[in-house]
Amino acid sequence: MYNASGGRVDGLRGSVYFDAVPLVLALVLLLLTACSGPFPQSVFAPRSDFSSDLDGLYKNIFWWAVGVFVIVETLLLIAIARFRARPGAPAPKPVHGHTALEIGWTLAPALILVFIAVPTMREIFATSGHAPDGALRVEVIGHQWWWEYRYPTLNISAYNELHLPVGTPIQVEMTSADVIHSFWAPALAGKRDLIQGRTNRIAFRADSTGEYWGQCAEFCGASHANMRLRVLVQTDSAFQQWVDQQRAAPATPGKGSPAETGQQVYRRSACIGCHTIAGVSQGKVGPDLSHVGSRGTIAGALFPNTAETLHRWIMNAPSLKPGALMPPQNLSPQDLDAVIAYLQSLK
Ligand code: CUA
Numbered sequence: 001m002y003n004a005s006g007g008r009v010d011g012l013r014g015s016v017y018f019d020a021v022p023l024v025l026a027l028v029l030l031l032l033t034a035c036s037g038p039f040p041q042s043v044f045a046p047r048s049d050f051s052s053d054l055d056g057l058y059k060n061i062f063w064w065a066v067g068v069f070v071i072v073e074t075l076l077l078i079a080i081a082r083f084r085a086r087p088g089a090p091a092p093k094p095v096h097g098h099t100a101l102e103i104g105w106t107l108a109p110a111l112i113l114v115f116i117a118v119p120t121m122r123e124i125f126a127t128s129g130h131a132p133d134g135a136l137r138v139e140v141i142g143h144q145w146w147w148e149y150r151y152p153t154l155n156i157s158a159y160n161e162l163h164l165p166v167g168t169p170i171q172v173e174m175t176s177a178d179v180i181h182s183f184w185a186p187a188l189a190g191k192r193d194l195i196q197g198r199t200n201r202i203a204f205r206a207d208s209t210g211e212y213w214g215q216c217a218e219f220c221g222a223s224h225a226n227m228r229l230r231v232l233v234q235t236d237s238a239f240q241q242w243v244d245q246q247r248a249a250p251a252t253p254g255k256g257s258p259a260e261t262g263q264q265v266y267r268r269s270a271c272i273g274c275h276t277i278a279g280v281s282q283g284k285v286g287p288d289l290s291h292v293g294s295r296g297t298i299a300g301a302l303f304p305n306t307a308e309t310l311h312r313w314i315m316n317a318p319s320l321k322p323g324a325l326m327p328p329q330n331l332s333p334q335d336l337d338a339v340i341a342y343l344q345s346l347k
Contacts, residue, residue, distance in 0.1 A: 041213040043186045047233075050127055050189040050204035057123045061116055068112065129192075129201025131171035138162070140174045142181030142194035144220060145227040145321065146287060146300040156246040159287035160301045162231045165239040166209045174200045179221060185214030185231045193218055206233040213301075222323030228301040242294075250278050250290040250346050262342025265335045274326070277346065286326060293346040299324075310340045 039045065046052040083092060139150040140162075149158040162185075164170055174183055176194040184190035189204040216227035234242065253259035263280065266272065272281035276288040292298070295305050299321055303309035314336060317326040331339065 039187065039210055039212055041186055041215075045187050047187040047208050047210065047212065048189060048204040048206045050202065051187055052207075053123055053126060057119055060119055064112055064116055127202065129172070129203050131169045131203035135169035135171040135203065136165065137171045137173065138164075140172055140183055140194065142174070142176040142178070142183070142216070142220070142227075144178050144323070144325070145216070145223040147183075147227075147229050148177075148287070151243075154243055154247075156243060157288060158246065159295070160229055160297060161295055162229065163239060163242050164206055164231060164233050165236050166206055166233050168236075169203060169205045172202045172204075174202070180218050181216045181220045181227065182218035183214070183229075184217035185212050185229065187212045188214070188231055188233075190214065191217040206231075209233050209235055209238075223300070223321045226300055226302055226321045230297060230301045232296075245294055245347065246291055250280070251293075253342060253345055257345075258338050258341035259345040260342075262338035262340065262345075265331070265339050266342055269331065269335075269339070270327075270329065271339075289343065289346060291346055293344045307340050307344065310343060311336060314339065 043051060043055065043058070046055045136154075137152055139152060141148040141150070147160050147162070149162050151157070172183070172189070174192060174194045175198060176196045178196065180196075181194040182191045183194060183202075184192075188206055189202050192200050192202050194200065210233055212231040212233065214229045214231060216224055216229075218224075220227065253263050266277070267280065272283055274283040274285035276282050276284065276290065278288075278290045292305075297303060298305045298309060299313055299317070302321060303313065313320060313326075314329050314331070316328040317324040318328070329336075
């Protein structure tokens with residue numbers, strides 16, 4: 001066999017086949033790794049009334065689309081087979097203005113659109129954000145690039161990690177401290193924009209405990225992709241325990257402990273200009289650190305909360321998260337270790 005430029009291409013078929021094997025293997029591997037690890041950050045794994053409703057609507061529209069696809073493609077294949085040009089056959093007679101056909105192909109799509117539009121409109125109203133009475137109120141405030149959660153009725157705040165009691169309706173009120181962000185925890189709820197000077201709402205009820213990941217879903221600057229979030233859905237008792245812990249005053253370091261040295265370093269560091277630790281500092285630019293030791297992650301849920309990541313983060317935050325407002329800190333290794341010991345003691 002020859003190709004257009006006259007060269008032989010017989011060998012090509014074999015090489016394409018052999019190149020395809022590793023490619024297929026790589027794809028299978030990719031799919032397998034996508035299945036392992038933490039709970040999938042996916043709208044196809046709904047764990048709340050909100051996301052179950054969206055999933056139901058999606059499947060509804062998907063099957064309408066499948067039906068349309070099958071009918072259209074079948075008609076197309078029939079037309080290709082039956083009306084193809086054959087040698088010696090006369091030219092087909094053109095058809096003009098077939099009233100029944102015209103009515104049919106106007107009415108059928110209109111009807112299908114009604115079957116799609118009605119449930120869609122219903123879902124738009126159902127997810128417009130009005131929780132039933134007795135819902136737990138949570139205010140979500142977007143910052144470049146981290147999340148602040150206030151629980152006005154519980155008088156506590158959380159950062160990046162949203163704790164919620166399972167089975168309780170949640171009324172979420174969203175706004176932004178700067179640019180537009182979008183709250184999205186696919187298994188639970190979202191996306192909804194956070195806009196400065198405006199309050200957007202969603203309401204949902206998580207139906208199983210667990211750890212769910214989400215992220216900002218509206219481009220908001222250099223570290224938009226680094227604006228992750230974690231939602232911890234807990235039993236009532238675990239949630240109450242967490243609330244009590246957050247309500248308590250921050251831990252006081254023991255006499256002569258590394259944490260006590262760390263607190264002294266912290267008091268005279270630049271940290272106090274931006275961070276609050278109740279009774280110690282009152283900065284309002286970055287997250288409150290009164291209970292930073294109780295969090296599982298730091299830096300917009302980007303890194304696990306360990307001595308190693310805290311070390312790298314404090315030394316040079318912008319190198320880990322482009323655009324981060326926290327400048328690199330000039331601390332001696334001893335001072336840095338002490339500050340980390342202090343932060344980790346703030347459970
Ligand atoms: Cu915040 Cu993207």
